[in-house]
Amino acid sequence: MQQKDMISGLFFLLVGILFSMAAVGLPLGTFSNPGPGMVPLFPGALLIILSSVLVFRSYLQRSKQAEREQPSPESCSPTAFHPMVIITLAVMLLYAFGIELLGFIIASVLLMLFMFKFGGQLNWRKTIIGTVLSVGICYLVFRVWLEVQFPRGPWGF
Amino acid sequence: MELLGYIKLGFSVALLPNNLFACFIGVLSGTLIGVLPGVGPAAAIALLLPVTFYLEPTSAIIMLAGIYYGAMYGGSTTSILVNIPGEAASVVTTLDGYQMARKGRAGAALGMCAFASFIAGSLSIVGLMLVAPPLADMSLAFGPPELFALIFCGLAILIYLASGSMLKATMMAALGFFLGTVGVDFITGTPRFTFGNLTLENGIGMVPAVMGLFGISEVLNNIEKPESREIFKAAIKNLLPTRQDWKRALWPIIRGTPLGFFLGILPGGGAVISSFASYALEKRISKHPEKFGTGAIEGVAGPEAANNAATGGAFIPLMVLGIPSNPVMALVLGALIIHGIQPGPMFMSQSPELFWGVVTSMYIGNAMLLVLNLPLIGMWVRLLKVPYSVMFPLILLFCLIGSYSVNNNYQEIIVMILFGVLGYLMRKFKYEAAPLVFALVLSSLIENAMRQSLLMSDGSFTIFFTRPISLIFMIIGLALFLLPMLPFIKRKPLASEDDEL
Numbered sequence: 001m002q003q004k005d006m007i008s009g010l011f012f013l014l015v016g017i018l019f020s021m022a023a024v025g026l027p028l029g030t031f032s033n034p035g036p037g038m039v040p041l042f043p044g045a046l047l048i049i050l051s052s053v054l055v056f057r058s059y060l061q062r063s064k065q066a067e068r069e070q071p072s073p074e075s076c077s078p079t080a081f082h083p084m085v086i087i088t089l090a091v092m093l094l095y096a097f098g099i100e101l102l103g104f105i106i107a108s109v110l111l112m113l114f115m116f117k118f119g120g121q122l123n124w125r126k127t128i129i130g131t132v133l134s135v136g137i138c139y140l141v142f143r144v145w146l147e148v149q150f151p152r153g154p155w156g157f
Numbered sequence: 158m159e160l161l162g163y164i165k166l167g168f169s170v171a172l173l174p175n176n177l178f179a180c181f182i183g184v185l186s187g188t189l190i191g192v193l194p195g196v197g198p199a200a201a202i203a204l205l206l207p208v209t210f211y212l213e214p215t216s217a218i219i220m221l222a223g224i225y226y227g228a229m230y231g232g233s234t235t236s237i238l239v240n241i242p243g244e245a246a247s248v249v250t251t252l253d254g255y256q257m258a259r260k261g262r263a264g265a266a267l268g269m270c271a272f273a274s275f276i277a278g279s280l281s282i283v284g285l286m287l288v289a290p291p292l293a294d295m296s297l298a299f300g301p302p303e304l305f306a307l308i309f310c311g312l313a314i315l316i317y318l319a320s321g322s323m324l325k326a327t328m329m330a331a332l333g334f335f336l337g338t339v340g341v342d343f344i345t346g347t348p349r350f351t352f353g354n355l356t357l358e359n360g361i362g363m364v365p366a367v368m369g370l371f372g373i374s375e376v377l378n379n380i381e382k383p384e385s386r387e388i389f390k391a392a393i394k395n396l397l398p399t400r401q402d403w404k405r406a407l408w409p410i411i412r413g414t415p416l417g418f419f420l421g422i423l424p425g426g427g428a429v430i431s432s433f434a435s436y437a438l439e440k441r442i443s444k445h446p447e448k449f450g451t452g453a454i455e456g457v458a459g460p461e462a463a464n465n466a467a468t469g470g471a472f473i474p475l476m477v478l479g480i481p482s483n484p485v486m487a488l489v490l491g492a493l494i495i496h497g498i499q500p501g502p503m504f505m506s507q508s509p510e511l512f513w514g515v516v517t518s519m520y521i522g523n524a525m526l527l528v529l530n531l532p533l534i535g536m537w538v539r540l541l542k543v544p545y546s547v548m549f550p551l552i553l554l555f556c557l558i559g560s561y562s563v564n565n566n567y568q569e570i571i572v573m574i575l576f577g578v579l580g581y582l583m584r585k586f587k588y589e590a591a592p593l594v595f596a597l598v599l600s601s602l603i604e605n606a607m608r609q610s611l612l613m614s615d616g617s618f619t620i621f622f623t624r625p626i627s628l629i630f631m632i633i634g635l636a637l638f639l640l641p642m643l644p645f646i647k648r649k650p651l652a653s654e655d656d657e658l
Binding site: 007019022032036037039044046051057088092095097104108115116120130134135151 | 208211212324325327331332342344345349377381544546547549551553554555558561562567571577578585586587588604608612614615616618
């Protein structure tokens with residue numbers, strides 16, 4: 001727990017510092033006539049203060065814990081990503097770029113084929129039925145009912 | 158009878174074919190998504206938000222409201238059948254509902270849920286009709302300092318009730334507030350923190366942010382830690398509760414309704430607290446408190462009534478003050494703003510057809526829910542048997558298409574993925590998403606109120622403390638932040654970990 005707090009606290013401390021620096025880079029104005037940078041500076045500074053408290057607190061707790069020589073049960077790395085999580089993220093990113101290159105239908109079909117087959121471990125028959133159904137329903141909802149203009153691929157669909 | 162006229166107007170709007178259809182789709186899809194374990198009302202609304210953007214405002218809000226209470230109902234179904242609450246507000250329902258199911262009374266529990274929700278939902282709408290107009294008159298006295306103080310107070314309550322550390326919840330609120338300021342400054346027109354990116358100039362989209370935080374992060378966490386669930390196998394029969402059941406459940410429903418309604422009005426609270434409060438109340442006044450937890454129907458009926466009544470109550474601060482009382486209402490507010498509607502004191506007089514149409518549609522929606530769910534429970538049970546590995550690609554596809562369709566911009570998908578990773582890590586490191594979303598959506602309102610207040614007071618922060626209404630809210634808010642620091646006061650987080658929303 002302490003280690004998690006330490007890592008995340010340091011991360012948000014950094015975020016807070018970057019935010020505040022970015023806010024100071026904008027015209028701050030005065031209190032009676034606040035500029036665009038004034039208001040964002042408040043949450044930025046608050047984030048710095050609070051994450052410092054978190055880091056400090058977890059540091060104190062950790063040294064206390066070290067005295068008692070209790071190994072933290074959660075000392076395994078909390079940042080280890082599950083491989084399927086990475087794959088899912090990568091596939092979503094590919095989809096983001098693919099939708100404009102390949103068109104909505106092809107990109108979605110590829111996505112679903114892959115996810116059902118690889119993620120869901122379905123047999124090919126179920127994979128294909130699932131893909132046709134899910135993409136078909138999305139097409140009906142978004143394209144036909146809501147009339148969203150989706151990108152078409154180089155083949156015109 | 159001015160009120161009757163308004164109700165008539167409401168029904169004439171709500172009964173239009175396209176609004177009825179929107180209500181039906183909202184209720185149906187809300188229940189469908191609510192049944193999926195771990196996907197609560199906030200995620201349900203996030204998933205379906207893009208769909209509503211293409212509807213006209215009234216239909217859109219009617220549909221969103223339908224999704225909300227549909228998802229609440231779906232959550233109860235999973236609580237009873239699988240012992241997994243679909244959302245935080247149905248945690249209590251698992252206590253006695255699942256026990257009833259184990260004793261072969263799943264049908265009666267589900268049926269009672271539906272009736273209790275219907276009765277409470279209907280009564281709370283009557284309450285909404287009675288309470289909202291006078292409050293709207295009162296809220297005309299609200300200027301920028303009062304609005305600021307009220308949002309501050311709401312945020313404080315939300316943080317105070319956070320299930321984990323208050324410090325971390327406050328950090329998330331600060332983060333959300335900051336992220337909400339990304340985009341063109343509305344007063345000076347200066348682009349802020351956009352790095353020249355055109356997508357960011359419009360600000361961080363609420364849809365991709367919320368879909369990422371509630372939808373994608375949920376999927377990522379489930380991929381990593383698949384939940385094992387044991388589905389109740391016995392056939393579900395006798396959905397209608399017996400006369401004996403009714404006798405025991407009637408008073409809990411009658412008590413739960415006003416309790417839930419008034420707790421729902423309070424900012425930050427809502428359905429979760431009211432269901433817990435009703436359970437505690439029923440247990441305390443029961444002649445057989447020892448029966449609670451072993452399948453007492455009172456323990457299902459009371460909390461279910463309370464959390465549905467809270468839904469009606471939660472609409473009051475939103476419609477009357479333009480301030481959402483919980484993250485779900487914050488999403489509804491976002492949807493209203495996207496449709497160019499700013500709810501507030503003038504909302505009811507300026508667009509009566511929208512206000513009354515939505516309110517009466519909630520009544521119709523509750524009836525639909527009742528009719529829909531009694532025969533459809535068998536289908537929900539089968540849905541629960543679909544393995545998650547098949548379910549999550551569907552959720553992903555819907556999120557991807559949904560976030561793209563908002564602006565036909567692939568960069569919105571990337572924003573969603575980033576928020577998905579953020580939400581995933583936040584869960585691992587035990588940070589809550591609710592304060593972040595709340596602050597993100599309200600950021601521009603807070604900033605606006607703060608800057609206008611400072612302009613009014615010529616730069617003095619005392620303006621928030623010298624006006625009576627504002628002072629009260631500031632005191633409550635500050636007290637909530639400061640009280641837990643006192644050593645002799647122990648804050649008891651309401652919901653257990655991980656099941657927030």
